[in-house]
Each structure stands twice: as structure tokens, then as C-alpha cells.
Amino acid sequence: xxxxxxxxxxxxxxxxxxxxxxxxxxxxxxxxxxxxxxxxxxxxxxxxxxxxxxxxxxxxxxxxxxxxxxxxxxxxxxxxxxxxxxxxxxxxxxxxxxxxxxxxxxxxxxxxxxxxxxxxxxxxxxxxxxxxxxxxxxxxxxxxxxxxxxxxxxxxxxxxxxxxxxxxxxxxxxxxxxxxxxxxxxxxxxxxxxxxxxxxxxxxxxxxxxxxxxxxxxxxxxxxxxxxxxxxxxxxxxxxxxxxxxxxxxxxxxxxxxxxxxxxxxxxxxxxxxxxxxxxxxxxxxxxxxxxxxxxxxxxxxxxxxxxxxxxxxxxxxxxxxxxxxxxxxxxxxxxxxxxxxxxxxxxxxxxxxxxxxxxxxxxxxxxxxxxxxxxxxxxxxxxxxxxxxxxxxxxxxxxxxxxxxxxxxxxxxxxxxxxxxxxxxxxxxxxxxxxxxxxxxxxxxxxxxxxxxxxxxxxxxxxxxxxxxxxxxxxxxxxxxxxxxxxxxxxxxxxxxxxxxxxxxxxxxxxxxxxxxxxxxxxxxxxxxxxxxxxxxxxxxxxxxxxxxxxxxxxxxxxxxxxxxxxxxxxxxxxxxxxxxxxxxxxxxxxxxxxxxxxxxxxxxxxxxxxxxxxxxxxxxxxxxxxxxxxxxxxxxxxxxxxxxxxxxxxxxxxxxxxxxxxxxxxxxxxxxxxxxxxxxxxxxxxxxxxxxxxxxxxxxxxxxxxxxxxxxxxxxxxxxxxxxxxxxxxxxxxxxxxxxxxxxxxxxxxxxxxxxxxxxxxxxxxxxxxxxxxxxxxxxxxxxx
Numbered sequence: 001x002x003x004x005x006x007x008x009x010x011x012x013x014x015x016x017x018x019x020x021x022x023x024x025x026x027x028x029x030x031x032x033x034x035x036x037x038x039x040x041x042x043x044x045x046x047x048x049x050x051x052x053x054x055x056x057x058x059x060x061x062x063x064x065x066x067x068x069x070x071x072x073x074x075x076x077x078x079x080x081x082x083x084x085x086x087x088x089x090x091x092x093x094x095x096x097x098x099x100x101x102x103x104x105x106x107x108x109x110x111x112x113x114x115x116x117x118x119x120x121x122x123x124x125x126x127x128x129x130x131x132x133x134x135x136x137x138x139x140x141x142x143x144x145x146x147x148x149x150x151x152x153x154x155x156x157x158x159x160x161x162x163x164x165x166x167x168x169x170x171x172x173x174x175x176x177x178x179x180x181x182x183x184x185x186x187x188x189x190x191x192x193x194x195x196x197x198x199x200x201x202x203x204x205x206x207x208x209x210x211x212x213x214x215x216x217x218x219x220x221x222x223x224x225x226x227x228x229x230x231x232x233x234x235x236x237x238x239x240x241x242x243x244x245x246x247x248x249x250x251x252x253x254x255x256x257x258x259x260x261x262x263x264x265x266x267x268x269x270x271x272x273x274x275x276x277x278x279x280x281x282x283x284x285x286x287x288x289x290x291x292x293x294x295x296x297x298x299x300x301x302x303x304x305x306x307x308x309x310x311x312x313x314x315x316x317x318x319x320x321x322x323x324x325x326x327x328x329x330x331x332x333x334x335x336x337x338x339x340x341x342x343x344x345x346x347x348x349x350x351x352x353x354x355x356x357x358x359x360x361x362x363x364x365x366x367x368x369x370x371x372x373x374x375x376x377x378x379x380x381x382x383x384x385x386x387x388x389x390x391x392x393x394x395x396x397x398x399x400x401x402x403x404x405x406x407x408x409x410x411x412x413x414x415x416x417x418x419x420x421x422x423x424x425x426x427x428x429x430x431x432x433x434x435x436x437x438x439x440x441x442x443x444x445x446x447x448x449x450x451x452x453x454x455x456x457x458x459x460x461x462x463x464x465x466x467x468x469x470x471x472x473x474x475x476x477x478x479x480x481x482x483x484x485x486x487x488x489x490x491x492x493x494x495x496x497x498x499x500x501x502x503x504x505x506x507x508x509x510x511x512x513x514x515x516x517x518x519x520x521x522x523x524x525x526x527x528x529x530x531x532x533x534x535x536x537x538x539x540x541x542x543x544x545x546x547x548x549x550x551x552x553x554x555x556x557x558x559x560x561x562x563x564x565x566x567x568x569x570x571x572x573x574x575x576x577x578x579x580x581x582x583x584x585x586x587x588x589x590x591x592x593x594x595x596x597x598x599x600x601x602x603x604x605x606x607x608x609x610x611x612x613x614x615x616x617x618x619x620x621x622x623x624x625x626x627x628x629x630x631x632x633x634x635x636x637x638x639x640x641x642x643x644x645x646x647x648x649x650x651x652x653x654x655x656x657x658x659x660x661x662x663x664x665x666x667x668x669x670x671x672x673x674x675x676x677x678x679x680x681x682x683x684x685x686x687x688x689x690x691x692x693x694x695x696x697x698x699x700x701x702x703x704x705x706x707x708x709x710x711x712x713x714x715x716x717x718x719x720x721x722x723x724x725x726x727x728x729x730x731x732x733x734x735x736x737x738x739x740x741x742x743x744x745x746x747x748x749x750x751x752x753x754x755x756x757x758x759x760x761x762x763x764x765x766x767x768x769x770x771x772x773x774x775x776x777x778x779x780x781x782x783x784x785x786x787x
Contacts, residue, residue, distance in 0.1 A: 012495045015455050016448045021197050024203040024448065028466050032473045039477035043485060050488035053329070053495055059311050061328040062320065064498050066308040069156040071505045072163070072355050075160050080512045081352030083524060085166030090348035112150060112369055113272075114216050114428050117144045117394070117411050118404030119323075119382060120374035125391050125399045128312060128319040134389050139378050140299050143292075147300040149309045149327045149361040157331045159358045159503065161339025163351060164504045167511060169340075170347050170525040174554060177201035178336050178500065180530075184510040185503075187570040188553050191533060201496055202336040203444050207463070208493045209333030209469035216473065217433040218242050218423035221426060229411040245430060246693050247470035249437035250461060275424055276372055282415050283376035293371030295711040300367065311623045326487050329494025335501055337443045344443075344452070371393050372746075411602040437467050445787035447774040450532035480496045514567040525569070526560040582609070582681035582690035584779045587705065587750075589694050590712035591741045593726070595757035595764060598694055599712050602768040606776075608689040608785070611677040620672050621646045627672040634668055664697075674705065687780055708775060711751040714758050 021102035061180040066253045131137035134730040164181035174180035185322045218238040225231040261715040312319040364731035384392030515525040538544040590596040620627040654664035681690035723734040
């Protein structure tokens with residue numbers, strides 16, 4: 001199968017990952033063909049599944065959305081908020097206004113044009129929170145609910161995938177795919193069947209999410225054209241609208257990110273703001289609009305905790321299943337495409353700036369939008385009502401006739417300059433959907449390719465056409481039930497993506513702990529750029545591959561590990577290192593005459609391989625060994641005799657007088673000594689225990705090099721007596737030897753266990769035995785279980 005897909009892929013002139021491309025394409029074609037050939041059975045299946053998800057599992061969507069809000073805001077407020085989405089020295093590529101325009105246009109801009117009036121009027125006429133219909137309380141509840149559905153929660157659902165794309169694509173340099181976020185869990189298997197299945201689900205959901213958005217847009221545009229120009233409302237008209245939007249999106253997507261998406265988004269947000277200001281200035285007094293925005297914001301924020309967990313339990317989830325579940329399922333299907341798109345334009349920004357701006361700015365804009373359109377539409381409806389407590393013309397159209405797509409244009413008809421204003425509104429809606437399709441096509445192409453470099457145009461054309469085809473299949477076969485059909489499809493598609501998105505949040509936190517460590521300074525692990533195997537092989541065959549810059553299996557740069565490492569990522573690189581090392585490694589250190597050698601003997605009696613750092617270093621620093629050659633490169637030939645042997649006197653004198661030279665010497669020699677020590681331990685067996693005896697542990701190694709650091713200590717006066725007895729030193733010489741030790745605090749900070757040697761040898765041996773039973777033996781058992 002793989003060879004067939006590869007041959008077909010190459011014959012079509014594509015440059016993607018064949019299994020992901022053809023797997024996604026097959027599901028899209030299968031759905032489109034099924035809707036065309038068997039519309040009723042397919043709709044019945046989606047309808048039954050959607051009904052179960054809405055009313056039996058709707059609580060899951062509510063809980064997941066709220067969890068993502070808590071996670072994103074908590075992450076931004078934590079110390080990880082300072083981590084950049086990209087290299088530590090990266091700078092943002094887009095200005096604030098361009099960034100916001102593209103983010104908003106790709107997100108909920110088109111949705112607000114559709115539901116900005118229709119939803120508040122719905123909840124005003126049918127209040128779900130207990131207020132009387134058409135009352136003042138119902139009006140304020142309606143605005144709060146609309147803000148809830150388009151504000152913080154909606155953007156948090158988009159932000160978490162955006163954070164994952166930004167972090168794993170631009171910090172870890174993994175392929176721009178949803179599967180890359182699963183690297184902490186799957187490791188190298190992100191390139192395997194599981195990773196490919198995740199990416200296929202993400203691509204297909206993106207197509208469906210965009211198709212539903214475009215379908216709603218086609219219904220609204222058709223209604224607007226009917227109201228403004230008298231164009232009939234019919235399936236063939238909506239199909240023609242889809243064709244025009246798709247053709248325009250193709251033109252934009254072929255122009256690329258900067259020329260197409262950026263310019264369209266910038267123009268569109270300016271037109272949307274102009275329309276917003278026009279409505280605010282003409283629908284009612286400016287002071288009432290301002291008061292309404294402020295009050296609706298306060299009521300929304302005060303009701304946010306309750307709305308975040310509201311499931312309409314007393315009515316068996318009827319209202320939340322119809323509204324909230326639909327919105328969260330719909331939003332989450334955009335999440336892969338909007339998340340990656342927003343991550344791409346946010347490269348170089350910190351997590352804190354990304355979350356704050358991506359949730360705060362759009363949510364503030366939504367509050368203003370709902371405050372203007374929602375409040376003025378309710379005021380307009382009241383003006384046309386026959387009596388207090390009854391609905392007006394807008395409520396009749398939206399609620400009684402179930403025609404929300406006509407809401408915006410019916411509302412605008414009561415304002416001055418209807419024809420030019422309605423034409424501007426049509427243009428804004430059309431451009432919003434063009435922007436969504438072209439940015440979605442660029443993102444889906446990158447997800448399937450596994451990289452963001454330029455690709456063949458036919459691929460982007462295919463994804464743009466896919467959105468139009470799926471949308472047309474739903475609308476043309478659903479007839480008058482087009483809106484409900486779109487909702488049913490999106491609720492079903494949204495469920496697996498919701499599960500994946502919640503998992504992504506947990507895995508992002510895991511990756512941050514792996515790369516950033518446990519304490520300041522916030523130095524993160526730096527990763528090499530990963531290419532899919534297919535693209536790596538293509539570039540190698542074309543002779544344009546930089547093997548030092550690109551890898552297939554995820555790999556980080558040696559030496560960029562965080563200073564206080566708490567979690568180590570699972571990669572082929574770390575697995576190889578683990579295979580070459582002892583099952584358990586202990587760093588043994590202590591001040592002079594503390595009894596370190598006695599503890600080493602106790603470990604050796606229990607089966608450990610004890611290696612003295614200084615002895616191995618002297619064995620390696622001989623002519624012909626790489627360690628000596630590397631040391632001579634650093635310190636020049638002055639540290640070597642004419643015959644090539646090392647001049648220990650010169651080297652000792654240099655490293656004693658210069659702490660920087662001593663640190664550099666150990667940085668060069670340390671890896672060679674550790675490799676030799678591990679080799680000696682592995683020669684004993686895979687379940688060996690290595691004890692590396694280092695007098696200057698904090699110079700020669702770091703605590704993260706060992707599973708445990710064991711420090712042997714004794715009172716200074718006890719050590720003085722031992723020096724006098726064992727070395728024949730007088731009292732003054734012994735105390736001078738004690739005073740020469742400057743690493744006491746560093747050893748204490750690095751210690752996992754401190755063994756006190758102020759009693760008898762039997763007591764010290766018992767302490768070693770207790771440590772072995774409590775820490776070493778369980779670690780050996782765990783290692784054996786893993787094997």
C-alpha cells in the first residue's frame with residue numbers, strides 16, 4: 001500500500017507525506033460522495049451521533065472548554081510564561097495591528113457577523129437562566145451568554161493548540177503537525193501510524209470546520225443578497241456563492257501569507273470596525289451604547305464562573321446541548337488550523353504575551369461587538385413589538401421563523417443608508433470567509449507536508465477545493481435543513497478533536513518541564529529542525545540537505561539542557577545515552593578526610609562498580625587519546641612536554657590559580673571520563689550500579705549527571721584528627737588543609753543524601769546499606785521491569 005501511494009503521489013507531482021495526504025483526501029472524498037449518493041442514511045447516522053453527544057455527553061465539552069481556560073491563563077501566569085515560542089533570541093515577525101487582524105479574521109470574525117445579532121435575540125426571546133422572556137433581565141442575560149460563547153472560552157480553545165504549534169514547531173523544531181504535540185508521549189512514534197492517524201484526524205476536522213463556517217456564510221450571504229438585490233434563496237444560489245468564495249480564496253492562497261492573507265485580513269478588520277462604528281453611532285445614542293458595553297462587560301464577568309459550568313441539568317441539558325455544545329464543538333474543529341495559523345504569525349512572542357493578547361484582545365473586541373450589535377438589536381426589536389413583554393420583528397424572523405441568517409440585514413434595514421451599508425456588510429462577510437479558506441489551505445498544506453517551506457501550488461488548490469466541496473455536499477443535500485445539518489456534522493467531528501486538544505495541554509506542560517527544568521535561569525533545551533522522512537530523503541537526493549541542521553528523529557543540541565533538569569524528553573538520542581550508561585549512577589563526593597573511600601568500599605561490597613574520576617582522567621590523558629588532543633586544543637601546547645605527554649605541573653598550576661580554566665578543563669575531560677566509567681559498569685552487566693568518586697563534583701560534573709548524589713561529611717575536628725593520624729600532618733597543617741576546601745555549600749546544595757561519618761565504620765556501613773535498600777535496589781528493579 002505504501003509503495004502504491006508513493007508512486008501515485010510522485011506521479012501527481014505532489015510533495016507531501018503520502019499516507020497523511022491520501023488518508024485525509026480519501027475520508028473527504030468518501031464523505032462528499034456519500035452525501036451525494038446516500039444523503040438520508042448519512043444524515044441519519046450523523047444526526048443520531050450528534051444527538052447523543054449533545055445531550056448525553058455535552059457536559060464533557062463544557063468541562064473541557066473551562067479546563068482549557070484555566071490551563072492557558074495559569075500557564076501564562078506561571079514562570080513558563082517567559083518562554084518564547086521560538087528561539088530565545090527570536091523577535092515577532094508582525095506588528096501588533098497586522099497580527100491582531102490576521103488572528104481575528106482567521107478566528108471568529110465571520111462567526112460574529114452571523115450570530116452577533118441572532119444569538120442575543122434568541123436568548124432574549126427564550127431565556128435559559130430563568131428570566132421572563134423579553135424582560136430587561138433576559139436582555140442582559142442574553143448579552144452575557146453571547147459574550148460567553150464568543151469570548152474567553154472560545155479563544156482559549158483556539159489558544160491551547162496555538163501554544164502547542166508554536167512551542168513544538170518553533171521551539172522544538174518539530175514538523176508543523178498536531179502529532180508533534182504528542183512527542184512527550186509518543187517520542188519518535190510521531191512519525192509512525194499513531195502520529196499519522198492524529199494528523200489525518202486534524203486535517204479532516206479542519207476541512208469540516210471550515211466547511212461549516214463557509215456554509216453558514218453562504219446562507220447569510222444568500223439571505224443578504226435576497227434582501228438587498230432580490231436574489232432568490234435557493235440551493236443553486238448558495239452553490240454559486242460557494243464557488244465564487246472558493247475561487248477568490250484560491251487566488252489569495254496562491255499569493256501566499258504576506259501578499260494574500262495579511263492584506264485581506266488587514267482590509268477586512270478595518271471594514272468590520274467601520275461597520276461597527278456606523279451601527280454604534282446610528283442605532284441608538286452614543287452614551288447608551290457606551291453604558292451598555294460597560295454594563296454588559298461587568299455582567300458577563302460576574303456570571304462567567306456560573307456560565308463556565310452551566311449544563312442546564314434541570315432540563316436534561318436541552319439548552320446547553322443546542323447552544324454551548326455546538327459552539328465548543330465547532331470552535332475546536334477550527335483549533336488545528338487557527339492554532340497553527342496564529343502560532344505562525346506569533347513566532348517570537350512569549351507564552352505570556354501570546355495568551356494575554358490572544359485571549360484578552362479578541363475577547364475585549366467581542367464584548368464591544370456584542371455590546372453594540374446585541375444591545376442595539378434588542379432595542380430595535382422592542383421598538384417594533386406590539387406590546388411590552390412581546391417580541392418584535394427581529395424575534396419573529398430569528399426565533400419563530402428559525403431564520404438567523406436574515407438577522408443582520410433585517411437589522412440594518414432600519415438604519416440610514418441601507419444599500420451601501422448592506423453592501424459593505426456583504427463584502428465584510430465574503431472577505432472573512434475568503435480569509436478563512438485561504439489561511440486554512442496554507443495551514444493544511446503545511447500540516448500534510450510536515451514543513452513550512454514553499455510547496456507545489458496544486459496541493460493548496462486541493463485543500464481550498466475540499467472545503468468548498470464538503471460544504472456544497474452538506475448544503476445541497478440538506479435542503480431547507482442546511483443549518484441543522486451543518487451543526488450535526490460539526491458536533492460529531494468535534495468530539496475526537498476535543499479529546500486531542502485536552503491531551504495537548506497536558507503534553508505541552510510536560511514538554512516545558514523537560515526543556516526548561518525546575519528553576520531560574522529560564523534556559524530551555526534547543527532542538528534541531530525535524531523534517532518528515534520523505535522530505536529528508538528528497539532533499540538528500542537533490543543534494544540540498546544540510547545534515548548538521550536537519551534530522552528525521554527529534555534531537556536536541558547537546559549542551560543546551562536546563563541547568564536544573566527535572567524531566568528528560570524521550571528521544572532516540574536519550575534512549576541511546578541510557579543504553580550506554582549504567583542502570584543506576586551515583587555521584588560520590590565529600591571533603592578531605594570525611595571517609596569517602598570507606599563509603600566507596602561499602603558500595604563496592606554491595607556489587608557497585610566504583611570508579612575514581614582522577615584515576616580515569618590520568619589514564620585518558622596520554623598520547624594518542626582523543627581526550628588529550630581536545631585538552632591541547634583548549635590550552636595550547638604549553639600543557640604538554642616535547643614527547644607529547646602531559647605536563648601535569650603546568651596544568652595543575654593553571655587550574656589552581658584560575659577557576660575558569662579549571663571549569664573548562666573539566667568540561668572537556670568530564671564526558672570522556674563519564675563514558676569510560678559507564679563502559680566499565682556496563683561490562684559488568686545491564687543492571688550495574690556505577691559509583692563515580694569525584695572530589696570536586698561541582699566542577700567535574702553536575703547533579704543531573706547522576707540518579708543520586710551522595711555526600712560524605714564529618715565534623716572538622718574529626719577530619720583534623722584523621723589527617724594528623726593518617727598523613728602525619730601537624731595541627732596547623734591539618735587545619736590549613738580543611739580551610740582549603742571551598743566547595744562545602746555547593747556539595748550541600750547538590751546532595752540527595754548526606755552520610756555522616758562521625759561514628760564507627762559499622763555505623764557508616766549501616767547507613768550505606770539503608771540508602772542502598774531504599775533508593776538503589778528499587779531503581780534496579782524498575783530498570784529491570786522497563787527492560
